[in-house]
Amino acid sequence: MQAVTTVQVGTEVSGTVSELHADFNSQVKKGQVIARLDPSQFQAQLAQANATWLSTQATVQSAQNNVTAADAGVQSAQANVDRTDAALKDAQVTFDRTRQLVALGAAPAMNLPDAQSTLDQAAAQKQQAIAQLDQAKAQAQAARSQVSQAQAQSAQAKAAVDLAQVNLDHTIVTAPIDGVVVARNVDVGQTVAASLQAPTVFLIANDLTRMQVLANIDEADVGQIAPDSKVSFTVDAYPNDVFPGRIAQVRLEPQTVQNVVTYTAVIDVANPALKLKPGMTANVTVVSSERDNVLTVPNSALRFQPPAPVPLALWRARPLAPAVWKVAAGKLTPVTVQTGLTDGVKTEVVSGDLKEGDAIAVPPPANGAKTTAAPARSPFTGGKR
Structure with a gap:
């Protein structure tokens, strides 16, 4: 016998039981604190995780500052490219004008190499500026990658903080449902270890x-x-009390014990007086069929045989079909009957020369007492047989 809903309450973390707030037979409400584990180790782990998270946040800020500095470097490099580009254009104009003047004889030819040298120098400075710009952009991209990496590390550290907080919260064991404590499996000071399976506390x-x-x-x-x-x-526990029930389910899973196959029937039982306790053994009777207001005889009456010596006429008159022996005026008379339902103790008489109150013979007790007679019964008082 068991309660309809029974919940095993365990711990998801390992630790030492520091407090118990429920005992056997305690009434508890959902969410009520029923036990605590020593939280000191988990508090230290939470503090360590928080410190790591703060460190990673600082790393993220530093990386973001590096990105700002790298972006400024890119802007400076771009300005330098623009400056060298303007210088290159000016040198190109000067070179073209000098070449025209030399061709017209308005300027000495010695000015042309100087203009060419200035033009080449301006072109080289522009190429250098472009390379510096590319380098600055690469540094900015690397700085942004460092920000992403630092943010990922910060998120990982935050997850570690959340996990440490969850583990700390798990040191508080609460009741998952309203109910009564049927079993308590730990004491204060006992260490519980949660590995592959959560240990059951209540x-x-x-x-x-x-x-x-x-x-x-x-x-x-x-x-x-x-x-x-x-x-x-x-x-x-209550041998004189008969408890009613109803079959709620017949489980399809077979149980085989010593080559005997059985099926589990789940029987719902009302227990308003709380007489029935979990774990009690029940002796069950299932009503497969029933008849109301019928004539019944003891099963032993159907097995009765007249005691020896039996008169020949009586022996020849013995019925071969199911029969009982009616007792009248000290004499035995066989009565053939048609039987119906039986509960193993009494059997229904469907037809036959028998009525309620007739005395019938039953076998003597095992100690050898004389044959006794029992009246045929008809439970017209409303009983069911």
């Missing part, structure tokens, strides 16, 4: 007023039950 049942019985149904009987079939059961 077991919380959601609502003990609604329970489930998991019954193993033999494969020969599983075809006789269906969802919503009526069920009754008893438990050893």
Whole structure:
């Protein structure tokens, strides 16, 4: 027997239990703090992660400053290119004018080499300025790459901060549902280790007023039950109480134990008085069919044989079909009957010369007492057989 909803509450981090705020049978609410782990190690990890994050933010700022400086260098290099370009154009004009004047004889020929030298020098300075501009642009691009790298490192450091914060938050264990604590598996000072599987700290049942019985149904009987079939059961703690239930599900997964195949039937049970406890063993009876207001006889009456010596006439008159032996005036008279449903203790009599109140013979007890008679019964009081 178990609660309908049972949750295992574990810890996602390893540590030492420092506080417990719930115990066996404690009523808890969703979100309530029920345990704490020692947070000192996780607080230190969070502080370290924060320091690393601040350092990476400073690196990002420094990289962004380098980008600003690199952009200024690009602008300066571009201005130098513009200046050398203007100087080259001026030298080109001077060279062309000098060459024309020399050709017309208005200027000495010795001025032409000087003009050519000035033109060549201006062209070289422009090429140098262009190379410096390209270098400045490359440095600016490298500075931007450094910013991206620093930002990525900062994001990684921020993720480490978030992870450290999450781990710190996980040192506080809260109840995931409303319910009652069924089991507590740790004590204060105990170390829990979360590796491949979270260790279970508490077991919380959601609502003990609604329970489930998991019954193993033999494969020969599983075809006789269906969802919503009526069920009754008893438990050893209350042997005189019969608890009603309803089959909510018959699971398709077979269970094989010592070559015996069974199927699990889930039985919903109302438990308003909280008599039923998780883990109790239930003795289940499933109603596969029922009849109301019928005549029944004990099953033992159908197995009765007259005691020896049996008169020959009586022996010849014994029925071969199912029968009971009616007791009247101290004499045994066989009565052939047609049987119907049985619950293993009593059997329905569908037809036969038998009525309610007739005395019938049943086998003697094992100690050898005399044959006894039991009245045939008809549960007209509303019972079901």
